Amino acid sequence: MATPSIIEAFERAGQGQVFAFYSQLDAAAQQRLLAEAAEIDLAEVEQLNRTLLGKNAATVNLDGLAPAPFAPLPENGGNADDWAKAKAAGEAALRAGRVAAFTVAGGQGTRLGYDGPKGTYPVTPLKKKTLFQVFAEKIRAAAIRYGKPIHWFIMTSHANHEATEGFFKENTFFGLDASLVHFFRQGRMPAVDFNGKILLETTGTIAMSPDGHGGSLRALDRSGALDLMKREGIDTLSYFQVDNPLIRVIDPTFIGFHLLRGSEMSSKMVPKAYAEEKVGHFCTQHGKNVVVEYSDLPASYQKEVDEKTGKLRYIAGSVAIHIFDAAFIRRMAAGGEGVALPFHRADKKIPTVDAAGKAVKPEKANGVKFEMFVFDALPFAKNPVIIEAKRADDFSPVKNAEGLDSPKTCREDQLRQFARWFKANGAAVATDASGLPNVAVEVSPLFGYDEDSFADRWAKAATKPAITDGLYLE
Incomplete structure (x- = not known):
């Protein structure tokens, strides 16, 4: 698109204010602004303004909502034979090189008081x-275990792309x-x-x-990642977010459930710790699986108790762990009639400039950011699968500097996991009532990245080390 036509297109769309100061910019700044403008789909923005900002903006519809079914763990009533078959199928897929890992890593460490990706x-x-090192070592270890290289796709943001690439190098x-x-x-x-x-x-x-x-x-589609996957014979993508070091990056059982049931998108749930826990809820609605955010599900629903089990009715918490079929990703990316992720609005304080070009730092929300949620792909997926996961083995994110989901809670959850692995394999380790060991230890994913790989490596060890403070196994 030639320079004049970009500006003209914005003016025709009623967004000419984007170029209000264009004539005052030097040539390099003009080119940067034009490049940013070229990223914008004006028709998409117009549609979002109409659907999310208008008087008739869509609200969350709870009609016909019910808890989603899931495959419980064998110890919680699940079919042990199904879980064993799933594990075998997942391991076969890994040995065939069909699986890749995918990390959503666009965030900065701001909430942790940390300057960097x-x-x-x-x-x-x-x-x-x-x-990143924890995930890298888990991927390396799984590749060795299954005898096939595992590709790793990492989605960055414009803010941290160069720093992330530099860190790996x-x-x-x-x-x-x-x-x-x-x-x-x-x-x-x-x-x-x-x-x-559109704000400047x-x-x-x-x-x-x-x-x-x-x-x-x-x-994934625009970057060419899907084309690369096709060339490499990869049809299954293990999706996880960057803040969760406990994640089983490569979980053969999860992969197997996904493949055996012909699923296009599969998800892990963990039982909610308490009624108001801030996680999404797996639900069904009009025959489709959906995730309803905690902020959108009324408290009365969140507190509802199942009369038979005495447990929360809406107990299946979403922890952003999914498996995608590559062809499904391509279909969702292509969009088309009735096949597209919806955008959500988030009212935010957005630094901008006034009509004179003077910087404005608002004290309250002055605008809207548009974002998509990956779980909104669920209703479009054929044969979606939800399986139960143990929180202690799959989910301990680092989100906040202190309190819940902080570096301290995550560190303690890692120590509890290591202690469980030691105990399960006959090693003596003292713990408190919560399972936290009285010594600080660490197991590299290269020694064992899950219960099975740890047990195999421990069994092969000629001498078993004493579990003392500072023990590190690799």
């Missing part, structure tokens, strides 16, 4: 390995083959004011923000 934040008890990709690690940027959306006008961040830059983790599906 969140994936570069140190989390392990002794060695202070970063989130500085650390020689943590022992991974660099040709198997693929970085690409998340898409962006412009922020608008409450009248739907400065006189020469548009207020752009990431398009949400749901944007990962179209980013």
